Structure formats: structure tokens, C-alpha cells
Amino acid sequence: MKRALFLSLVLTLIILAGCKQGGGSANEILVGEFASLTGKEATFGQSSHEGTVLAVEELNAAGGVLGKKINLVTEDNQSKPGESANAVNKLIAKDGAVAILGEVASSRSLEAAPICQKDGVPQISPSSTNPKVTETGDYIFRVCFIDPFQGTVMANFAKKTLKAQKIAIFTDVKSDYSKGLAKFFKEAFTAAGGQIVAELDFNGGDKDFKGQLTTIKGAGPEGVFVPGYYTDAALICIQAKEIGLNVPLFGGDGWESEKLTEIGKQAVEGTYFSTHYSPDAGGPKGKAFVDAYKKRYNGKLPDAMAALGYDSAMILADAIKRANGTEGAKIRDALAATKDYDAVTGKITINAKRDAEKSAVILQVKGGKFAYVETIAP
Amino acid sequence: MSELLQQIINGLALGSIYALIALGYTMVYGVLRFINFAHSDVLMLGAFAAFYLAPVLAPTLGAESIPLAFAVIVLSAAICACIGMLIEFLAYRPLRSRPRLTVLITAIGVSLFLEFAGQHEKVFGAATKPFPALLPNADAGFGALHISSNDLVVLVLTAVLLGVLWFIVQKTKLGMAMRAVSFNEQAAALMGVNVNRIISFTFGLGSALAAVAGIFYAMRAPGIEPLMGVQPGLRAFIAAVLGGIGNLPGAALGGLLLGVLETVFGGIPSVSNYRDGIAFAILILILLFRPAGLLGKTQIEKV
Numbered sequence: 001m002k003r004a005l006f007l008s009l010v011l012t013l014i015i016l017a018g019c020k021q022g023g024g025s026a027n028e029i030l031v032g033e034f035a036s037l038t039g040k041e042a043t044f045g046q047s048s049h050e051g052t053v054l055a056v057e058e059l060n061a062a063g064g065v066l067g068k069k070i071n072l073v074t075e076d077n078q079s080k081p082g083e084s085a086n087a088v089n090k091l092i093a094k095d096g097a098v099a100i101l102g103e104v105a106s107s108r109s110l111e112a113a114p115i116c117q118k119d120g121v122p123q124i125s126p127s128s129t130n131p132k133v134t135e136t137g138d139y140i141f142r143v144c145f146i147d148p149f150q151g152t153v154m155a156n157f158a159k160k161t162l163k164a165q166k167i168a169i170f171t172d173v174k175s176d177y178s179k180g181l182a183k184f185f186k187e188a189f190t191a192a193g194g195q196i197v198a199e200l201d202f203n204g205g206d207k208d209f210k211g212q213l214t215t216i217k218g219a220g221p222e223g224v225f226v227p228g229y230y231t232d233a234a235l236i237c238i239q240a241k242e243i244g245l246n247v248p249l250f251g252g253d254g255w256e257s258e259k260l261t262e263i264g265k266q267a268v269e270g271t272y273f274s275t276h277y278s279p280d281a282g283g284p285k286g287k288a289f290v291d292a293y294k295k296r297y298n299g300k301l302p303d304a305m306a307a308l309g310y311d312s313a314m315i316l317a318d319a320i321k322r323a324n325g326t327e328g329a330k331i332r333d334a335l336a337a338t339k340d341y342d343a344v345t346g347k348i349t350i351n352a353k354r355d356a357e358k359s360a361v362i363l364q365v366k367g368g369k370f371a372y373v374e375t376i377a378p
Numbered sequence: 379m380s381e382l383l384q385q386i387i388n389g390l391a392l393g394s395i396y397a398l399i400a401l402g403y404t405m406v407y408g409v410l411r412f413i414n415f416a417h418s419d420v421l422m423l424g425a426f427a428a429f430y431l432a433p434v435l436a437p438t439l440g441a442e443s444i445p446l447a448f449a450v451i452v453l454s455a456a457i458c459a460c461i462g463m464l465i466e467f468l469a470y471r472p473l474r475s476r477p478r479l480t481v482l483i484t485a486i487g488v489s490l491f492l493e494f495a496g497q498h499e500k501v502f503g504a505a506t507k508p509f510p511a512l513l514p515n516a517d518a519g520f521g522a523l524h525i526s527s528n529d530l531v532v533l534v535l536t537a538v539l540l541g542v543l544w545f546i547v548q549k550t551k552l553g554m555a556m557r558a559v560s561f562n563e564q565a566a567a568l569m570g571v572n573v574n575r576i577i578s579f580t581f582g583l584g585s586a587l588a589a590v591a592g593i594f595y596a597m598r599a600p601g602i603e604p605l606m607g608v609q610p611g612l613r614a615f616i617a618a619v620l621g622g623i624g625n626l627p628g629a630a631l632g633g634l635l636l637g638v639l640e641t642v643f644g645g646i647p648s649v650s651n652y653r654d655g656i657a658f659a660i661l662i663l664i665l666l667f668r669p670a671g672l673l674g675k676t677q678i679e680k681v
Contacts, residue, residue, distance in 0.1 A: 173651050200645075201650045201651035202650070202651075203651070206609075207598070207599035207610075208598065208599065208640075208641070210391075210392070210641060211385060211642065211644025212645055214381060214384050214385050214388060214641075214645050215381070215647060215650075218381045231506045235599045238599070239598070241517075242524070242526035242528070243384070243524045244517060244524035259505075259506060259508075263506065263600060263601045
């Protein structure tokens with residue numbers, strides 16, 4: 001009897017607590033975030049989360065949004081499949097989040113997207129680049145560019161900055177990411193009047209590329225586009241030097257890893273790649289962000305994930321302000337109307353597909369570090 | 379024309395690594411009549427042995443120097459020879475009187491064990507590790523042809539090792555015993571040959587060659603991981619079959635041929651993706667007309 005009484009008391013308390021949280025109290029806006037804070041992609045998830053937290057703290061310090069404080073509730077999905085759906089269900093149904101922020105990995109953003117779409121709660125992914133994510137429905141947005149765009153960016157870079165007429169493409173046929181980049185690079189580069197002199201393929205994980213590279217060298221390109229991941233890219237750079245192919249090699253954000261310079265050493269010096277963000281990109285907004293981030297996280301330099309996490313929260317706050325309310329449909333309409341928003345990672349316009357149209361940055365490997373070269377507008 | 383020549387040079391350098399690995403497969407097959415699938419993982423262990431030895435030896439012998447490369451290669455080969463003999467002693471010897479299939483499956487088990495134990499965080503870890511430079515790399519150019527010093531070293535050393543191996547097998551007493559065991563194990567035992575010792579020696583020799591091949595492979599593509607042996611191991615096995623399994627010059631020839639085919643087809647745009655497919659299709663054709671391999675002898679089984 002005593003036990004039953006105790007249990008019912010606990011239950012009542014839980015229900016009361018739940019009621020109190022539901023929808024947030026009158027003077028706060030509840031925003032849900034799901035992130036890979038632990039597990040195998042924890043470094044990405046942590047960075048993104050730190051950026052988001054910084055944004056929310058800054059917003060609240062400045063008086064909040066619509067006169068209300070933002071209450072960020074974060075759920076960890078442990079980088080595991082299946083957990084994101086649980087987390088988002090909880091954030092929407094139990095906590096009553098008005099919007100959802102997350103995730104880095106496209107596969108996990110895709111898990112949450114149908115739930116947000118069904119419940120009419122806008123979701124903003126900070127850094128999932130797979131085109132499918134926002135195709136789920138009209139409540140799903142992102143603040144990063146998508147894979148095909150990078151191909152176009154690198155084509156502009158090759159044409160305008162490298163002033164190259166003839167380019168060879170070396171594609172990883174095992175990866176959709178690589179094939180997508182190669183396709184859009186080719187279209188944009190030929191449209192700009194350039195010429196693709198050789199197209200060769202490799203399989204991700206190969207160790208010998210000299211056969212293909214010799215043919216590429218024979219075609220006499222002024223640069224080689226290698227849309228792939230860092231390990232393959234490093235080995236390709238090494239073997240290109242060994243057969244005397246001394247033209248610039250360049251790739252996409254798959255190159256951005258310390259492993260690139262660890263494995264490639266001297267051979268990757270002078271190569272270029274495109275990515276979302278560089279702390280050296282400058283601009284008053286970017287500088288303020290780097291300073292604030294360093295101050296908040298003991299001198300740590302923000303990476304692209306942190307900057308995108310920050311932008312996702314800021315763009316949401318901006319939309320809520322313009323919507324002048326927290327109903328799902330209102331926020332969605334305001335998000336869709338985002339135009340030329342001045343974000344840390346560049347000016348963001350949300351297009352008809354709910355993807356961000358924004359600039360990319362080009363980095364160059366210099367002295368084993370990634371140095372900022374330029375920003376390329378869409 | 380010079381491009382084709384360049385491709386053949388590239389192919390020979392790659393093929394000579396396949397040849398070194400193929401020799402190990404073919405030697406073990408010669409004495410025991412089974413395929414040692416763990417051979418490709420001994421190659422990986424050789425590369426990792428060098429990976430850990432090089433930083434230790436570099437301060438005394440000088441980084442990127444010939445003494446360093448020599449010491450690292452010899453020590454790694456010795457370590458792998460011991461590992462090879464240990465594998466034979468623990469996994470294969472207790473099963474020697476069992477059906478061949480049992481040993482074959484055990485070999486696959488040993489291979490998977492090494493691969494996945496290697497991927498554990500506490501062993502090597504699954505991430506790719508940067509392989510240190512053992513020799514200063516300089517490019518030698520002959521007109522339009524480019525040969526990296528690493529490739530040149532690989533080609534020359536492979537030729538030397540082939541010569542040494544030929545000498546051991548044909549001119550020494552141990553070699554004669556190996557050939558005797560290969561020819562007829564029981565008769566060899568009756569003639570006073572210590573069969574266990576000879577089989578141990580064969581595994582040691584093959585594993586040492588695999589270690590050298592692993593280091594050469596890592597010198598060409600300096601990113602090593604616990605699964606790095608799978609691809610070259612498979613190709614070397616095919617090369618051994620192509621040359622005529624059990625036949626030493628055949629294994630070397632098969633390795634070189636496979637390396638050249640793969641490289642040349644890899645360099646043709648629009649088929650570069652199918653390079654392995656085309657190389658293997660040609661091998662199937664060759665085997666259709668010469669089932670015992672290029673240099674293998676057809677054996678007539680009498681009933």
C-alpha cells in the first residue's frame with residue numbers, strides 16, 4: 001500500500017513536470033537539438049553542438065527572441081541509427097519543441113526529417129549535404145550548401161583563379177559524393193568554356209594510381225580535379241609527384257582532414273580544396289564569432305561544423321523574429337523567405353528547395369596547415 | 379609510345395611486388411598443397427613492423443637513409459618469418475593429417491583473425507596510418523620517362539631476392555630438401571629429411587618475402603591499415619595460379635604480367651574503372667588454354 005502510494009506520487013510528479021515543460025513556459029521558446037555527442041562521429045557532433053550553444057547564449061544575453069528566452073534542449077543520439085528518431089519524438093511530443101536543430105550526418109538527419117514533417121515542426125540541419133535531406137518535405141531546411149554546388153565552385157575556381165583551360169578529372173566511382181562532384185564540375189567547367197582533357201576512375205581504397213595518372217599526365221592538363229576522400233587524395237598526390245605530374249591538384253570538402261597532410265606530407269603542399277568555412281575568411285561577423293568561440297571554449301579555434309551549428313540557431317532565431325510567433329507553419333514560411341542573411345559562413349539565401357545558397361571557401365595546404373585562399377560566391 | 383613505356387615501367391614496379399607475394403603462396407602450395415590465405419596478412423604485419431621500427435631506429439641510423447631502410451627491412455622480415463613459422467606451428471601443423479579442406483578453412487580463419495585483431499583500438503586501430511619514408515625519394519627522368527627512386531629500388535631488390543631464392547632452392551641442401559618434400563613428403567621423410575623443419579623453413583622464407591613486399595607496397599602508397607593486405611594478396615594469389623601454382627619462376631612471371639596488365643588498362647580512359655575485370659578476364663582466357671598455368675606442368679593422374 002505504501003509502495004503504491006509512493007509510486008503514484010512519483011507518477012504525478014513526472015506528469016506535472018511534463019506538463020510544466022510542455023510547450024515551454026510563457027516567457028521562453030523551447031528549441032530541440034539532436035546531436036551525436038558521443039559515438040563514432042562525436043567530434044563532428046560536439047563541434048556543431050558547441051556552435052549552437054554559443055548562438056543561444058548570445059541570443060539570450062541580448063534579450064532573447066520576441067522578448068522570450070530560448071531554452072535549448074539537447075538529446076544525444078550516440079551516433080547510432082534509430083536513436084535520432086527516438087530523440088526527436090521525445091523533443092516534439094514530450095518537451096514541445098517549436099523547432100528542431102540537427103544533424104551533421106545526412107543519414108541521421110533523414111531519420112528525423114519525416115517525424116518533423118509529419119508533426120509540422122520545422123527542422124534545420126546545420127551540415128548535412130546530401131540533397132535528399134530537404135527533399136523529405138517543406139518543413140525541412142539546411143544552412144549548408146549541397147554536394148552538387150561544390151562541383152560548380154571548384155569549376156569557377158579552376159577557370160578564374162588557376163586560369164586553367166584544360167582540366168583532368170579523377171573520380172572515385174565507389175562514392176556517390178565523388179561522382180556528384182565530378183558531374184557538376186564537368187558541366188560548369190565546360191559551360192565556362194573550359195575543356196576536360198581526361199576523365200579517369202579509381203575505386204576508393206585503391207593503393208596504386210600510377211596507371212591512371214600517367215594517362216592524365218599524357219593528356220597535358222593544367223590541373224587535376226580529384227573529388228574524393230583524404231586518404232585516397234593524399235596517395236594520389238604522392239604518386240602524381242613520383243611520375244612527374246606537377247600541376248595543381250584540387251578537391252572538395254572530403255579532403256579536409258589532418259590525415260591529408262599526415263600521409264601526404266610534402267606531396268600535398270600547394271593543393272587546394274573547397275569547404276564550408278575558414279576561421280581566416282574574415283568579415284566582421286566571422287571575426288566576432290571566432291573571438292566569441294575562443295573565449296567560450298578556452299581558446300579552441302572553431303571548425304566548419306561549429307560555424308554551421310552557430311548559423312543554424314541564428315537563422316532560426318531570425319525566422320522566429322520575422323514570423324512574430326512560434327507556430328510551425330509561420331516559422332516555416334519565414335525560414336523559406338530567408339534572403340541574404342549575413343551568417344558566419346557567408347550570406348545565406350534559402351532557395352525553393354529549402355537548401356542554402358551561399359558561398360564556399362577555398363583553402364590551400366601550406367606548411368602542413370590549411371590556409372585561406374578566397375571565398376567563391378554561388 | 380613513351381606513355382606506353384612509362385605504363386610498363388609502372389606496371390613492372392607494381393608487378394614485382396605481386397611477384398614477391400606470389401612466391402610465398404606458391405612455395406607453401408609446393409610443399410603442403412594448400413593455399414595459405416593468412417599470407418596476405420603477414421604482408422600487413424610486415425608493413426606495421428616497419429612502421430613501428432623506423433622511428434626507433436631512425437635516430438641511430440639516420441632518417442631516410444640506406445642503412446635505416448636496410449635494417450628496417452631485414453628486421454621486419456625476421457619478425458614476420460617468426461610469425462609465419464608460429465602460424466604454421468599453432469594452426470596448421472596440428473591439422474596436417476586432416477583433409478586439405480580443414481587446413482584451408484583454418485587458413486581463412488587465421489587471416490580474418492589477424493585482420494580484425496589488427497583493427498582493434500589496442501592493436502593497430504582501423505584508421506589509416508602514415509608510413510614513414512625509409513629512403514630519400516628522388517625522381518629519375520629519362521626524357522619523357524619518369525621513374526621514382528622507390529620504384530627503381532623495388533625493381534632491383536625484387537630481382538636480387540628472386541636470384542637469392544633461386545640459389546637457396548636449387549643450390550643448397552635445404553633447397554634440395556624442400557624440393558624433395560614437395561615431390562613426395564613420405565619418401566623424403568624416409569630419406570632422413572626432417573619434414574617438420576623443412577615446412578617451418580618454407581613458411582619462414584615465404585613470410586619474410588611477404589614482409590619485404592609489404593614494406594615495398596607501403597613505400598609506394600604510404601598509408602597503411604590492417605586490411606591493406608587483402609587486395610595485393612588476392613592479386614598475388616591469382617598471379618601464382620597464372621604462373622602455375624607450385625612453380626617459382628611462374629609466380630614471378632605471373633606477378634609481373636598481372637601488374638603490367640592492371641596498370642596499362644588502368645590508364646585507358648573509360649575502361650580505367652574495369653581494370654581488374656579486364657586483367658582477370660585475360661587471365662581466365664590464358665587458363666582456359668593452359669589450365670596448369672603459364673609455366674606449370676600438366677600432371678596426368680593415373681588411376
